[in-house]
Amino acid sequence: MMTDQELLAYRCENDHLTYPAHSRCPECGNPQTETVSLADREATVLTWTTVTASPAGVREPNTLAIVEFDVDGQAVRAIGSTTDAVETGATVRPVYVDTLRDKEASIRLSGDQPWEGYRFEPVE
Amino acid sequence: MDVAVIGATMTPFGQREAWIQELLTKAALACLDDAGVGTAVVDQLYVSNMASGEFEGKTGVMNALAADIGLTPAYAQRVGQTSASGGAGLYAAWQSVASGASEMTLLVGGEKMTHRSTGESSDIISSLTHPVEYSHGVTLPSFAGLTARAYLDRFDVPRESLAEVAVKNHANATKNPDAQFKKEIDTEDVLSSPMVADPLRLYDYCPVTDGSAALLFCPVSVAKQYTDEFVRLTGVAGATDTHVVHEREDPTWMRAVAESGRQAFEMAGCDSEDIDVAELHDMVTLLEPLELEALGFADRGEGWRFAVEDRTTLSGDLPVNTSGGLKARGHPLGATGVAQAVEIYWQLLGEAGKRQVDAKRGLTCNVGGFGNCVTTAVLEAE
Numbered sequence: 001m002m003t004d005q006e007l008l009a010y011r012c013e014n015d016h017l018t019y020p021a022h023s024r025c026p027e028c029g030n031p032q033t034e035t036v037s038l039a040d041r042e043a044t045v046l047t048w049t050t051v052t053a054s055p056a057g058v059r060e061p062n063t064l065a066i067v068e069f070d071v072d073g074q075a076v077r078a079i080g081s082t083t084d085a086v087e088t089g090a091t092v093r094p095v096y097v098d099t100l101r102d103k104e105a106s107i108r109l110s111g112d113q114p115w116e117g118y119r120f121e122p123v124e
Numbered sequence: 125m126d127v128a129v130i131g132a133t134m135t136p137f138g139q140r141e142a143w144i145q146e147l148l149t150k151a152a153l154a155c156l157d158d159a160g161v162g163t164a165v166v167d168q169l170y171v172s173n174m175a176s177g178e179f180e181g182k183t184g185v186m187n188a189l190a191a192d193i194g195l196t197p198a199y200a201q202r203v204g205q206t207s208a209s210g211g212a213g214l215y216a217a218w219q220s221v222a223s224g225a226s227e228m229t230l231l232v233g234g235e236k237m238t239h240r241s242t243g244e245s246s247d248i249i250s251s252l253t254h255p256v257e258y259s260h261g262v263t264l265p266s267f268a269g270l271t272a273r274a275y276l277d278r279f280d281v282p283r284e285s286l287a288e289v290a291v292k293n294h295a296n297a298t299k300n301p302d303a304q305f306k307k308e309i310d311t312e313d314v315l316s317s318p319m320v321a322d323p324l325r326l327y328d329y330c331p332v333t334d335g336s337a338a339l340l341f342c343p344v345s346v347a348k349q350y351t352d353e354f355v356r357l358t359g360v361a362g363a364t365d366t367h368v369v370h371e372r373e374d375p376t377w378m379r380a381v382a383e384s385g386r387q388a389f390e391m392a393g394c395d396s397e398d399i400d401v402a403e404l405h406d407m408v409t410l411l412e413p414l415e416l417e418a419l420g421f422a423d424r425g426e427g428w429r430f431a432v433e434d435r436t437t438l439s440g441d442l443p444v445n446t447s448g449g450l451k452a453r454g455h456p457l458g459a460t461g462v463a464q465a466v467e468i469y470w471q472l473l474g475e476a477g478k479r480q481v482d483a484k485r486g487l488t489c490n491v492g493g494f495g496n497c498v499t500t501a502v503l504e505a506e
Contacts, residue, residue, distance in 0.1 A: 020256045049269030050322045055247035058261030066370045077370040081260040100259045
C-alpha cells in the first residue's frame with residue numbers, strides 16, 4: 001500500500017523533482033531514482049480555498065492550499081489541507097495527521113490510496 | 125472522408141424520474157426520428173457516460189441500449205472520459221465515419237445523478253483525482269476556488285466579472301425550453317449565494333443534473349441522400365494535462381484546452397476569429413474566461429472582460445453558451461459534450477428558437493477533471 005508518511009518528493013537522474021512520484025519523470029521520461037523528504041521543510045502558500053461543500057467522508061469546512069517547497073534552490077509543489085486559516089504568501093510547515101478523511105464513508109477502495117498524511121500549519 | 129451531422133436531440137435537463145437506460149433510449153430514438161433514419165442502417169453506436177456504475181450500479185449501458193432500440197448486431201462502445209465523455213464521443217464518432225468503418229454512427233450521451241446526495245455525487249466525481257489530492261478531500265469545485273484566487277490576484281480581476289458569466293448564461297437558458305434553470309439572476313444573487321469554495325459561491329457552479337443528448341453522424345455523401353439540412357464536423361481533437369493539478373506550471377492556463385483547440389482549428393483550417401458561436405465548459409464561471417483565453421479568443425488575463433463588456437451575450441460579437449451552458453442548461457456529465465454540439469447544430473441550422481444567433485461556424489469545448497482531458501470541435505453550416 002502506498003503511504004504518504006514521509007511526504008516524499010522524487011528525483012530522476014536529470015535532477016527533475018516531483019511530488020508525488022511518477023513511474024517515469026514527466027519532464028524527461030526517465031525513472032525516478034532518489035527521494036527527498038519534504039516533511040521537515042517549510043513551504044510558501046501559493047493559493048488557498050476554504051471548501052464549505054465537502055464530499056462524503058471529508059471535514060467541513062476544509063481549507064486547502066497549494067504550497068511550494070524550496071529544495072536547495074529547486075521548487076516543488078504540493079497540495080494539502082491546512083490546520084488553520086492561511087493566506088497567500090504565508091509560510092507553513094507539514095504536520096502529520098493519521099486520518100485525513102474517513103475511509104469508510106469514501107467511495108475509493110484502491111490499495112494505493114493513503115488515508116493519512118500531512119496538513120500544513122502556519123508558521124508564526 | 126468529410127463527416128456530417130444529420131440529426132440532433134436532447135431530453136430536457138434537470139431532475140428526472142427516468143434512470144440512465146430510459147434517458148439514453150429517449151435521446152437515441154428521438155435523434156433517429158429527427159434525421160428520418162431507421163435503426164437498420166446504423167453501423168456503430170457510441171455511448172458517452174462517466175459513471176453509471178457508480179451512480180446506479182449499472183454497467184454495459186451501450187450494449188443494453190443497442191439491444192433495446194434494435195441496433196444489434198451493430199458495434200457498440202461506451203466512451204468514458206469523465207466529464208469530457210461527450211466530447212470524447214464526438215471524437216470517437218468522427219473517427220468511426222472518417223475512417224470508413226461506419227456509414228452511420230449514433231452517439232448518445234447521458235448521466236443520471238440527482239438520486240444521489242450532493243456529497244455522494246461530489247465523491248463519485250472527485251474519485252478522478254490523484255490519491256494525494258483525494259486524501260485531502262480535494263474536489264473539482266475546490267480546484268476552481270484555488271485557481272480563481274490565483275487568477276483574480278494575478279490579473280487584478282474584479283470578482284463581479286465571474287458573476288457576470290452566471291448572469292449571462294442564466295439569461296440565455298430562459299430561452300431554452302430544455303434547460304434546467306429557466307430563471308434570470310443578477311450579480312447580487314451570485315455574490316450573496318452560499319460560499320462553496322472561497323472565493324466562489326453556489327451560483328458560480330453548475331448544478332447536479334439528469335439528462336441525455338444524441339447526434340447522428342455519416343459521410344457527407346450519405347447525408348445528402350437524407351437531407352439538405354446538415355452540418356459538417358470539420359475539426360475535432362483531444363488533449364490531456366497533468367493528473368495532479370498542482371504540477372501545472374501555471375494553474376490559470378488551461379493547457380489541454382489550448383492544445384485540443386490548436387489541433388481542431390488546424391484540422392478545420394480556421395482560427396478563433398472565424399468562430400461565430402461557442403459552447404464552452406462552464407462547470408464553474410471561472411472556466412469560461414480561462415477557455416476564452418486558452419482557445420485564443422481573448423488575450424492572457426483578459427478573458428473576464430468578455431462577459432463584462434457583453435461580448436458573449438446573444439447579441440455580442442461572440443455569443444458563448446447560448447444554451448445556458450453547464451451553469452443553467454445543467455451538467456449531466458456524459459451528456460454535456462454531446463448537448464454542446466446539439467446546440468451548435470441548432471444554431472447553424474437556424475433552429476435555436478428565441479436564442480438564435482447568426483452563425484456559420486461554431487465551436488464546442490468539453491473539459492474533464494479540472495482541465496485534465498479536453499475535446500474541442502468545430503462545426504460548420506453546409
